[in-house]
Amino acid sequence: xxxxxxxxxxxxxxxxxxxxxxxxxxxxxxxxxxxxxxxxxxxxxxxxxxxxxxxxxxxxxxxxxxxxxxxxxxxxxxxxxxxxxxxxxxxxxxxxxxxxxxxxxxxxxxxxxxxxxxxxxxxxxxxxxxxxxxxxxxxxxxxxxxxxxxxxxxxxxxxxxxxxxxxxxxxxxxxxxxxxxxxxxx
Numbered sequence: 001x002x003x004x005x006x007x008x009x010x011x012x013x014x015x016x017x018x019x020x021x022x023x024x025x026x027x028x029x030x031x032x033x034x035x036x037x038x039x040x041x042x043x044x045x046x047x048x049x050x051x052x053x054x055x056x057x058x059x060x061x062x063x064x065x066x067x068x069x070x071x072x073x074x075x076x077x078x079x080x081x082x083x084x085x086x087x088x089x090x091x092x093x094x095x096x097x098x099x100x101x102x103x104x105x106x107x108x109x110x111x112x113x114x115x116x117x118x119x120x121x122x123x124x125x126x127x128x129x130x131x132x133x134x135x136x137x138x139x140x141x142x143x144x145x146x147x148x149x150x151x152x153x154x155x156x157x158x159x160x161x162x163x164x165x166x167x168x169x170x171x172x173x174x175x176x177x178x179x180x181x182x183x184x185x186x
Contacts, residue, residue: 046104
């Protein structure tokens with residue numbers, strides 16, 4: 001039989017561990033949400049044209065409902081929690097460091113747009129558009145362009161391969177206004 005004082009200590013330790021775990025999870029969850037939205041992500045000088053074009057887009061709130069996606073909804077993978085946290089942490093270190101160490105006008109935003117598959121994740125698109133396969137199957141006109149993607153016939157297809165300007169309306173124009181070279185795909 002465990003002495004009464006020993007039981008009390010074990011219960012106290014278990015309660016403290018539980019409280020620590022809950023507090024840690026709440027702090028992490030709060031931090032993730034605070035650093036995932038437009039207001040946080042566009043604080044950097046180089047992200048101002050990106051933020052402006054985002055607010056003009058349907059995904060940025062320029063829609064009848066006023067709904068908007070968070071930056072992390074598209075630019076962080078949603079396939080699993082570890083990958084999500086890893087990519088978020090990398091961006092959280094690399095982006096501010098590059099903002100400090102390099103001239104923002106040296107960032108090749110137009111090149112980044114050409115490589116958008118590296119910066120936009122299908123798992124993020126499908127997080128919000130999770131029923132697109134089912135709903136587009138009911139509408140032949142909508143399903144036809146998505147058929148190869150969902151059937152797996154062509155493995156290299158990515159959402160932003162076809163939906164090239166989603167998320168940032170008139171980005172080329174806003175980049176030019178801020179001093180970046182004129183884009184050929186505005």
